[in-house]
Amino acid sequence: MTHILVIAEHAGGKLNPATAKCVTCASQISDATVDVAVFAAQADALAAEAAQIAGVNRVLKIEDAANAEPLAALLAPQVVSLAQKYSHVFGPSTTFGKDLMPRVAALLGVGQLSDIMAVEASHRFRRPIYAGNAIITVEAPADRKVVATVRTASFQAAGGAGSAPIEAVDVTAELPSHTRFISRSAAATGRPDLQTAARVVSGGRALGSAENFKVIYSLADKLGAPVGASRAAVDAGYAANDLQVGQTGKIISPELYIAVGISGAIQHLTGIKDARTIVAINKDAEAPIFEVADIGLVGDLFAILPELEKALG
Amino acid sequence: MSKILVGLKRVVDYNVRVRVKPDGSGVVTEGVKMSINPFDEIALEEALRIKEKGGASEVIVASIGPAETQQQLRTGLAMGADRAILVQSEQALEPLSAARVFLKLIEKESPQIVLLGKQGIDDDNNQTGQMLAALWNRPQATFASKIELDGTLARVTREVDAGLETIEVDLPAVLTTDLRLNEPRYVKLPEIMKAKKKPLETLALGDLGVDVAAQFKTLNYAPPPSRQKGIMVKDVPELLATLKQKGLVQ
Ligand SMILES: Cc1cc2nc3c(=O)[nH]c(=O)nc-3n(C[C@H](O)[C@H](O)[C@H](O)COP(=O)(O)OP(=O)(O)OC[C@H]3O[C@@H](n4cnc5c(N)ncnc54)[C@H](O)[C@@H]3O)c2cc1C
């Protein structure tokens, strides 16, 4: 039997959908039982939410005031103490999981697999390297724990029909005081989450200013979509950093992705390869974005966007 | 005064479109341009700025790699690092092994800050800094977009999925860089000449007494699935008609 522990991610009293995606990935390993661990200051509602994820065997609730904020240095020793009973420990390849899971692995003395995109066997997985330009099949040692992050864009969230039992767990771990949370400034956009949205509209350097970038927001509003951006647009201050899509930003998998004034650098493309339909609007017919676009339109975005918005009604 | 240790990994330059070998045994690296991992350049730039503001007395760049990695270390010295350490290894190390090597360097140098990149753009692992902090039993502040030093602590703003987060860590600590931390300086010719005289120490990986055995086996390399060739539309009405036909807009 394979016993897998999934570390839940949450914010603002809600589970991040990445958690249910990790459960999907874990459930693809045959013979696996999948438990979810929720670390929080108050975990009741979160644990109840996790218990509904289809395929979950048990939810572990670890309540501690120290778990109010997700600090890897404090969470890692607690995960390690739970990990003893498991063959696999999975977290999402979000900034939360990327921060935490390598620390967990090192404390366990094992390597870590980043960005699992496909499960081949209990100890064999596929993952992307070189900004997705190569996909490798990797085998982890059978006699050690597998610690991994799951590439959330590669898995659908497990459904919500489950009713797993919830257990409060006390962990024995010494928590350091050397790391302290100060603040978080989340741009509350009121828009759907970039990583789970069905449609995304992104703008690049071509927008030229934060003021001009509003045309991207305005088209996104018409489509009920969140906004993404290229690195160039973020670096230039047209868009917030958490909107960056790509190798070092967010990896997304919407049904529809509209890239406006984005050239299509390798680092950007790796973030959108899982999009079902890519639309590119660019004035340069030679732009590499057209090599991956399903629908391309050559032209000036400042003429095209208002017309498109109007046509959408 | 305190030292800053910076990791400089030698990687395929970010402009190179990496290709998988036809037999699936690896990626083509022969004759391909190699550079300092972009995140590590940012780490070095930050270390230099800290030193220039009086926050450190020495910046040491370190790399684990083949003999050719001296090129990247010399570039680091030309950017302004004081000295360099090459841990020579023909074999590429997994992040846990790299972290164990860095821990050895920490024992040797006792830095106040270790600055690494958030990820190597080769294997896209994003692990070494976090692992090093765990092994060292010290704080980590990953994906930094702003670092403020305040005596024996660092206040670090981190780029997280939700926006920006600020944490405070006691020093010594491991910090990893994100893209928005700074813009690395260009190297000037006279600096390249000067860098030739700066100390570059070479250590043999085998002499460090570190367990660097690989845990993972890479069975195969494959190119990513290619997307189907798309279509070009001539104007907005045609774009909209195509989207409607695909059921993507009403
Ligand atoms: C380590 C590293 C990590 C990186 N990570 C990422 C990442 O995660 N995400 C990312 O996006 N990038 C990333 N990059 C940057 C990447 O290499 C590119 O520099 C970046 O994606 C370019 O952004 P852009 O397409 O907006 O700008 P440009 O490449 O400058 O393209 C602008 C495009 O707009 C078009 N254009 C201009 N005016 C108009 C107009 N009026 N109408 C229509 N089209 C117009 C131009 O033809 C051009 O194609 C990374 C780079 C490095 C080194």
Ligand SMILES: Nc1ncnc2c1ncn2[C@@H]1O[C@H](COP(=O)(O)O)[C@@H](O)[C@H]1O
């Ligand atoms: N072989 C290496 N030599 C120097 N630095 C390294 C090496 N491997 C990893 N690092 C550092 O660790 C960071 C993260 O790498 P990784 O965990 O491989 O994505 C890099 O940006 C470097 O700063």
